[in-house]
Amino acid sequence: MTQDGKFDNAGSIATNVADGFTMVAVGDLMMRRPIIKNQRSGFGDVAEILQRADATFGNLETNIFDVRAFKGSPQVNGDSYHVGPPELGPDLKTMGFNLLSLANNHTFDWGLEGMRETGRVLDQTGIIHAGMGENLAQAVAARYLDTARGRVALVSFAATFTPMSRACDPAGEAPGRPGLAALRLKNSITAPPEMLESLRRISNALPNSPSREDEDRVVLAGATFKIGDKVGYSFEANPRDIHEILRNVRQGKQFADFLIVSNHGHEPGEWSQEPPDYEQSLARKLIDAGADAYVGHGPHQLRGIEIYKGRPIFYSLGNFVFDNLQTVEGADYFAEYGKDPRIDTVADLLVEANKGWAIAEFYESIVTVSRFEGNQLAELKLIPVELGYSERLANRGVPRLAPWPDAEAILERLQRLSKPFGTHITIENGVGIIRVTSSSQR
Structure with missing residues (x-):
């Protein structure tokens, strides 16, 4: 934002970061174990990219606590209960993450207790998180990260969520309800x-x-x-939710130099490589309100990239960590697939549950590196990663730099998906490059 708080020439509240500011954004983090020490996985090369950025963002789809001492219980029927040990907090910090969204359809896997405990672990670790709180005002509010090149704000919400997880504000004598910021x-x-x-x-x-x-x-x-x-399929966003989100984006940018908006949504379905019909209009409105980047995730695979008024819109960054060999699965999840937890193992269950669902594209993604010069997006690098689709379950789901020709195939698919948005991606030495011209800043 300019010092007097005015809008820039593009109609958005101006970016105000020092030259060389970089934002790394990745997709969903479904984790059950720390991975930074696993040198065998090849993750170290990916972690170096995350660690070099001023702001490194991802969406955490895992509750964090010691399941042996946990006093709550699972709150989702017929699904897996995502949980990892307290060591995940320091692990995420060491990996380079300093901003995380907690608004998604797994926020309430372990109810209010699990949500609160996850937030507590991240607070102790020093990772800024947004998207959930003790009421709607807290859940949708911007959270702030101070960096050497500027103050970064994060606003997070979910379009795909379990009904019981939606936060609300107090009304009369009725208290507010804890939960996540939802876009109905x-x-x-x-x-x-x-x-x-x-x-x-x-x-x-x-x-x-x-x-x-x-x-x-x-x-x-x-x-x-x-x-x-x-x-x-067609989707209409709730006007009241839109108003609340836009207000918090505008307010968040008024107190920050750079603002990221995160939206977790599976619509129209995990089979689709195209975003739902409501999303482009919403993403543009958010940038008009002051967002410097829009990051979508949820459908488990890549979708296209748009540059709007010189700011990136990522319609889905797919999976970044897809370690879905969960240690805790509910009895009703076993029953849904005709398995017996007294006989069958979790791995047996997942093999059956993933038939026709966990396709190879779910294990291919990118690390995005946005670099800003003169308060404008100068260059966007797209670094392909693959998550070991062909590996055994014990080693699957951890990102590593994609080898050639896998990297080329990932980037060519992203070229095709981004073309309808007028985005030109060049491929240089196995990395996608989007160079932002003066015309795309308008």
């Missing part, structure tokens, strides 16, 4: 006019059919269908 989405299915008319005839033939006529919308069996050019 209203889902619908788009269909061409002729298909919508067929659905309307079915709806009208059912008992208790809605009496209100709407030419562009049909509600059938609890699902909303609306007119569109093709069959697909």
